[in-house]
Amino acid sequence: MIILSIETSCDETAAAVVKDGVEEICSVVASSKEFHEETGGVVPEIAARKQVEFIVPVLDRTVKKFSNSDNSADAVEFAKSNIDSIAVTIGPGLIGSLLVGVEGAKALSLSWGLPLIPVNHLIGHIYSNWLNPEKIPELPAIALIVSGGHTDLVLMKDHGDLTYLGGTLDDAAGEAFDKTARLLGLSKYLGGRELSDLAATCSKNTATEELPRPMLDSDDFDFSFSGLKTAVKRLIEQDKYSKEVVACEFENAVVDVLVGKTLKAVRKYNVKSLLVGGGVSANKNLRTRLSMEVPKIDVEVHIPPLRLCTDNAVYIASAAYFNNSPRDFSEIDANPSLGIMDYL
Ligand code: KG4
Numbered sequence: 001m002i003i004l005s006i007e008t009s010c011d012e013t014a015a016a017v018v019k020d021g022v023e024e025i026c027s028v029v030a031s032s033k034e035f036h037e038e039t040g041g042v043v044p045e046i047a048a049r050k051q052v053e054f055i056v057p058v059l060d061r062t063v064k065k066f067s068n069s070d071n072s073a074d075a076v077e078f079a080k081s082n083i084d085s086i087a088v089t090i091g092p093g094l095i096g097s098l099l100v101g102v103e104g105a106k107a108l109s110l111s112w113g114l115p116l117i118p119v120n121h122l123i124g125h126i127y128s129n130w131l132n133p134e135k136i137p138e139l140p141a142i143a144l145i146v147s148g149g150h151t152d153l154v155l156m157k158d159h160g161d162l163t164y165l166g167g168t169l170d171d172a173a174g175e176a177f178d179k180t181a182r183l184l185g186l187s188k189y190l191g192g193r194e195l196s197d198l199a200a201t202c203s204k205n206t207a208t209e210e211l212p213r214p215m216l217d218s219d220d221f222d223f224s225f226s227g228l229k230t231a232v233k234r235l236i237e238q239d240k241y242s243k244e245v246v247a248c249e250f251e252n253a254v255v256d257v258l259v260g261k262t263l264k265a266v267r268k269y270n271v272k273s274l275l276v277g278g279g280v281s282a283n284k285n286l287r288t289r290l291s292m293e294v295p296k297i298d299v300e301v302h303i304p305p306l307r308l309c310t311d312n313a314v315y316i317a318s319a320a321y322f323n324n325s326p327r328d329f330s331e332i333d334a335n336p337s338l339g340i341m342d343y344l
């Protein structure tokens, strides 16, 4: 089954073609990130306008790549006769951005006469681990979703059979990275990666355990990162440590908590695999720690390649293939506040 997928939940406009949920045929991503850098945060109005500007060129390029043709009309003819379904992210995300993808997908599905499959973006992140045909995850699994807006731990017994274990009570892990990056004078927008690069330059963490590891030992699977951000602010104000040291200690604190809670869930539910997804899964420290510590308890770790960590449409097609059936247009709506368990 060949699915054409569309992802427009935030500041990326993406489309992809994927075969049988595991084989990426082509992928195109355009981003409006640079337009949000000056303001220090995504401006929903600008993000939505950029989605409108990018959606048709992105789809045009996707069908051209899929058909190996430079001619739009030929590419569309080829796509119409070779694609079986359209999939689209319905949430969570920014309403203006989501609407562009959802309504665009409805128009495409109607004009091409193809079924439309709605997808939860957070479930999509989990499926970034299904795109390596040589290493398909075995279930049951624990999935850790760590993005700019979410931090969730779920038990996945099967496709479409998820149990929510816990999540952040306040800031998401990515949000904590971004806010701390700003406090350290790094990128004003999505500075997580820059913070991590700075932390990597620190040869010795002289501030070990200066920051708290919030909720690491709590008797649940919830997280809280907002207190950590306040503690970093105080540490910076003390002016006792270099920026590299603060970045390193902050990253260690977040990674300690993510790894600690994830290991606890993996042990408790006796699963075969650990699946990691979302933008923060690009973090080198987190990848290394999970790759070293989880196999010790005989569980296979799946972490997506870097290009599939941040938002794209490839995993949206994969999630559509394994989870959702096509729905009638009347049942498909953009939902900015969709939770991980709200729509499977
Ligand atoms: O999944 P994503 O692309 O967008 C959302 O759906 O939220 O995640 C973006 C988040 C941002 O907070 C960004 O700073 C963070 O992922 N991020 C990182 C790294 N790369 C991206 N955080 C820590 N270390 C990284 N290397």
Ligand code: ZN
Pocket (backbone or CB within 6 Å): 121, 125, 147, 278, 279, 310, 311
């Ligand atoms: Zn995302």
